[in-house]
Amino acid sequence: DAMVIQNPRYQVTQFGKPVTLSCSQTLNHNVMYWYQQKSSQAPKLLFHYYDKDFNNEADTPDNFQSRRPNTSFCFLDIRSPGLGDAAMYLCATSRGVNNEKLFFGSGTQLSVL
Amino acid sequence: GQQVMQIPQYQHVQEGEDFTTYCNSSTTLSNIQWYKQRPGGHPVFLIQLVKSGEVKKQKRLTFQFGEAKKNSSLHITATQTTDVGTYFCAGHAGGSYIPTFGRGTSLIVHP
Numbered sequence: 585d586a587m588v589i590q591n592p593r594y595q596v597t598q599f600g601k602p603v604t605l606s607c608s609q610t611l612n613h614n615v616m617y618w619y620q621q622k623s624s625q626a627p628k629l630l631f632h633y634y635d636k637d638f639n640n641e642a643d644t645p646d647n648f649q650s651r652r653p654n655t656s657f658c659f660l661d662i663r664s665p666g667l668g669d670a671a672m673y674l675c676a677t678s679r680g681v682n683n684e685k686l687f688f689g690s691g692t693q694l695s696v697l
Numbered sequence: 698g699q700q701v702m703q704i705p706q707y708q709h710v711q712e713g714e715d716f717t718t719y720c721n722s723s724t725t726l727s728n729i730q731w732y733k734q735r736p737g738g739h740p741v742f743l744i745q746l747v748k749s750g751e752v753k754k755q756k757r758l759t760f761q762f763g764e765a766k767k768n769s770s771l772h773i774t775a776t777q778t779t780d781v782g783t784y785f786c787a788g789h790a791g792g793s794y795i796p797t798f799g800r801g802t803s804l805i806v807h808p
Contacts, residue, residue: 624706625800626799627740629795634794674739682794685745686740686742686796687742690738690739691739
């Protein structure tokens, strides 16, 4: 089945140790998003790519970076994770035209020790 | 910027009771989407409403889009334990393809 795949499902890192989360999609969608979701809160958009065009949300910390080497893959790099960065990170895709629905991956639960 | 408010934040019901969550936008929306997130899971798309005053049904779920396209509601009739989860609305405003999510309503169903 076509889908959005995130690896790993759980990630543990140490305070200040860089970590990379990955997302791949077989939907051939134009847009890929990274959301941060903390307990009992709505998903918070960090940034998104429309094709190769990177779009950063104004309040996304510089500590968060992203790469999209091709249509299928997108990475979230956290350069120096802090305790406050512990959260669920959700990757999503959409075709990007006509307000299409989002397809979410299963998420990566990040713990920072 | 656009804001989407959603109430209530939590709702406890006895199995068999009805449930409603409400979504209000500060701006006129081109459409409204609803997602369900099960505990420990990820948001899953339920439905999209586009037309003013539109009403759609999915079994026990009824979705409405207001006449002014600034509010929406999700009503569940006779809740079941399988309905447990957080329901998010997400609206598109203007020409943006980026949806703005509401805070979500967590439904807890007591057997």
